[in-house]
Every structure is written in C-alpha cells, then in structure tokens.
Amino acid sequence: MCVSNNAIELQAYRFSEKIQESSSYNIVRVDFIGGTFLKCDQGISLRDEVQDIANLPLIKNLILQTKSGKQFCVEPDELGLRFAEGELSYRQYLLAKKQKSRQMLYYTFGSTGLFTALAWAFGSYFF
The missing domain is CATH 1.20.5 (Single alpha-helices involved in coiled-coils or other helix-helix interfaces)
Structure with missing residues (x-):
C-alpha cells in the first residue's frame, strides 16, 4: 500500500485552491520553497498549471493581484484564506x-x- 508523505505540501496546495476559488483577487505568481516560482496566467487555475500533484514542491507564498493592479503576498493557510475572502x-x-x-x-x-x-x-x- 502506497502512503503519501507530502501532507504539508498537499495542505498548502488545497489552501491555494481555496484561495483561488473564493477570492476576488487573481493569483499572479506562486512561490515555492527553494526559490522557484510559477507565473499564473489570468483565468487559468492552479490545477491546470501544476501537472503532477504527487511531486508538488511546498508552496511558500501566493502573490495576489487586484483588478487595479495592487499586489499582496499571502501564505497558503487559514489567515491567507481569510484575507482572500475579504474577512481581513x-x-x-x-x-x-x-x-x-x-x-x-x-x-x-x-x-x-x-x-x-x-x-x-x-x-x-x-x-
């Protein structure tokens, strides 16, 4: 039986998806641990950008952008989700x-x- 050992990576990925779904902001860039990043096109979901979820690196930050162009850097966690939903x-x-x-x-x-x-x-x- 194969057990997934990347629970933290998957949790960060799930929060990133929730932020993208419930936010009025657009995800412009996803920063990973190790200095790598992924630029996201407008209208394309993170799931479409990342092909192999099993080997996903840990998501460090999400760069969110308003319609007016102002950018915010949030972590993929409960607080980041609350900010993206407009609670904070x-x-x-x-x-x-x-x-x-x-x-x-x-x-x-x-x-x-x-x-x-x-x-x-x-x-x-x-x-």
Missing part, C-alpha cells in the same frame, strides 16, 4: 500573522521552561 484587511492579516508567530514563541519558551523545571525537580528529588 491586509494590515489585519499581517498583524494576525505576527501574533501567531509570537504565540508560537511563547508556547516554545513555556514548554522549554516546564521541561527544565521538571528536570530540576527530578534531579533534586533523586540526587
């Missing part, structure tokens, strides 16, 4: 992304502190 302004999107990064740092520091305290308690109890 670009400024709110950037602030939410920054808060999410801070929250992950707090969780990392908190769990590191917890494990350090547990190791100290374990060491002082047995030694």
Whole structure:
C-alpha cells in the first residue's frame, strides 16, 4: 500500500485552491520553497498549471493581484484564506500573522521552561 508523505505540501496546495476559488483577487505568481516560482496566467487555475500533484514542491507564498493592479503576498493557510475572502484587511492579516508567530514563541519558551523545571525537580528529588 502506497502512503503519501507530502501532507504539508498537499495542505498548502488545497489552501491555494481555496484561495483561488473564493477570492476576488487573481493569483499572479506562486512561490515555492527553494526559490522557484510559477507565473499564473489570468483565468487559468492552479490545477491546470501544476501537472503532477504527487511531486508538488511546498508552496511558500501566493502573490495576489487586484483588478487595479495592487499586489499582496499571502501564505497558503487559514489567515491567507481569510484575507482572500475579504474577512481581513491586509494590515489585519499581517498583524494576525505576527501574533501567531509570537504565540508560537511563547508556547516554545513555556514548554522549554516546564521541561527544565521538571528536570530540576527530578534531579533534586533523586540526587
């Protein structure tokens, strides 16, 4: 039985498709990890541009463009989808992304502190 190991790549691809379907913006370019990118023509879906979904590289950013030509860079995730649907302004999107990064740092520091305290308690109890 063959199991797919590219779950993160597929999730980013699915979010990219959702952004393209539910957005009033056009996807102009798709940036992949490693510096490669794919320019998308107007009216052509991402599915048509990418032939082999099984070997899809990780999508890093989507460049969205309004009808007036203004471009926005979003990541293919929940926040990017909310921006594309119009729930968030670009400024709110950037602030939410920054808060999410801070929250992950707090969780990392908190769990590191917890494990350090547990190791100290374990060491002082047995030694």
